[in-house]
Amino acid sequence: MSYRSRLILGSAAVVAALAGCGSAAPSTITPSATPSSSSASASPTPTATATAAVTVRPKPEPAKTYYYTPATTAPAYAPPPPPPPPTTAPAASCYPISDEGTCYEPGEYCRDDDHGMTGLAGDGETITCEDNDGWRWEPS
Numbered sequence: 001m002s003y004r005s006r007l008i009l010g011s012a013a014v015v016a017a018l019a020g021c022g023s024a025a026p027s028t029i030t031p032s033a034t035p036s037s038s039s040a041s042a043s044p045t046p047t048a049t050a051t052a053a054v055t056v057r058p059k060p061e062p063a064k065t066y067y068y069t070p071a072t073t074a075p076a077y078a079p080p081p082p083p084p085p086p087t088t089a090p091a092a093s094c095y096p097i098s099d100e101g102t103c104y105e106p107g108e109y110c111r112d113d114d115h116g117m118t119g120l121a122g123d124g125e126t127i128t129c130e131d132n133d134g135w136r137w138e139p140s
């Protein structure tokens with residue numbers, strides 16, 4: 001039986017119980033035509049009636065339902081990024097190439113690996129790595 005049905009039946013029972021309290025016929029006072037010498041007079045007698053306090057509670061709202069949605073994740077495999085664009089390629093006519101990827105020019109310092117080596121500068125001039133106040137590329 002639902003809460004609402006029990007509440008309605010319980011309220012009906014309380015009303016029925018309250019209706020049954022007291023006498024079935026209302027008491028009336030009939031005045032007499034002759035005054036009586038007695039001090040007693042007919043008066044209604046008070047009767048105690050019971051009243052029941054009915055507390056009506058509001059129907060509780062259903063609990064809210066929360067759904068968990070997992071965050072989207074990246075795919076397990078990601079293709080590698082594209083290679084960076086090529087830097088300015090040195091002229092194919094120069095060698096050796098510096099660590100920066102450029103052609104050596106006369107007067108620039110030589111690497112330790114290049115000591116005594118001969119090569120071509122960017123303008124096509126022949127250069128040699130010589131010890132001239134430090135290892136430098138000098139025109140040959």
